[in-house]
Structures are given as C-alpha cells and as structure tokens.
Amino acid sequence: MQKKILVLDDDLIVTEILGQIVKNLGYYPIVAYNASVLASAKIREFDAILLDLWLSDSSAEESLEMIAEQAFRGLIVLISGLDNEALEDACEKGRSLGLRVNGYLRKPVSAESLEALLTDLDY
Template sequence: MKRILIVDDSRDTADMLGEIAVVLGHNSTVVYDGASAVSAAAAEAFDLIFLDLWLPDTDGQKVCIEIRKGRSGSAHIVALTGSNELIRSGCEGFDEWILKPLLMDDVERLLA
C-alpha cells in the first residue's frame, strides 16, 4: 500500500485520482493548491505524488522543489500537464511527466 498525494486545481481530476488510488488499495490525500500540497507533504511522508504544474496560487515546479526539502523528499513525483512544451523544457525535481488527459494505463502503472 502506497501513501499518495494528489495535487490538482481541477477538482474532478484530483478527486478521480484519489478514488482510483483507494480502489486499488492505497491511501490517498487530495489537495487543490500548492500551499496545501507543501503543508500535506511536510506533515506526512508520501510515496507517490501527482502534481499539476498549473496551480491557482503558484506553479507546480516551485511546489516540487519545496516538497523535496521535507518529509516527502524521496517521493516519486509525477508532473501532470496538458502542454508538451513544458515537458520538453524539463522541470527540476520531478521524476517523470504525464500529459493530460490522463490515461488509465499510466495511472495503474504508477500505482502498481
């Protein structure tokens, strides 16, 4: 069982990922902004983090850098983005990137 943090300002996307994680036997925490993500990752050590790059209060790369400094620093952090350009430019601190809309195969692979 993995401890999973889902960070996305699209509540539908975040809630769906959280539900999928629970159905597959994992613990999930869902937040919708960067400040809540940094706070949650400081309070608990997560194994896997899905992190949207576009958040209402900050950008996901800044959140990723902050998370890497704390309890969840060794988590596998996956950037979620709808832009190929962001993937090509690279993002410091992320382990991998997934394009939106998410494919179930990618989600299941990461949760396995």
C-alpha cells in the same frame, strides 16, 4: 500497509477522478487543491505525489522547490494538459533538485498509464 498518495490539482473534478483511479489501483489517496500543503513537513508521510504542473497558487518550479525543501523522498508523477516539452522540462527541473520524478502524464490521465508510473511503489 497501503501506500499513501497525495493527489494535488486545483481542478476539483480532476482530483476526484484521479483520487478514484488511485484508490482503484490499491493505494490510499489524499486529495489537496493548492500548493500550501507542499510547504508542510507532513508531505514526507506520502509514498508518492501526483502533481499538477500549474496550480492556481504555484508554478511548476515553485511547487517542485517546495517539495525539495521538505526533503521528500517518494515518487513524483507530474500531470498537466500542457505539451510534452513543458512536462519534460519540469521533470528535468525536479530531478535537478534531487527529486524522484518518475515521469509525467498528460490529461486526461488513464489508469493504465498511471499504474505504469507507480509500479516502483510496490517494491
């Protein structure tokens, strides 16, 4: 069965590109544009979440807390145009909440770097 990945970014162009990369890697992408989807128990149906750190309606910390409240057990890959320090801090925050943050990518995201962070899904 094809793994489902939630692609969450408030930039329509970025979500379109990421969705296509995810599809080309053999996964099934579901695209969302705001953090409200994270408050739903339905996020547990996903095998992974690609999460933009700064959504128009949620900070990184708020988004990660919403994901943790839903007891999400899949992989999380953080994505942002911010500096590495901000991304590393967000990874640590996610892990402190018990989330499986597999790493981060800076925009623009390459297929190769995303594939490397999603390899754990294939086991």
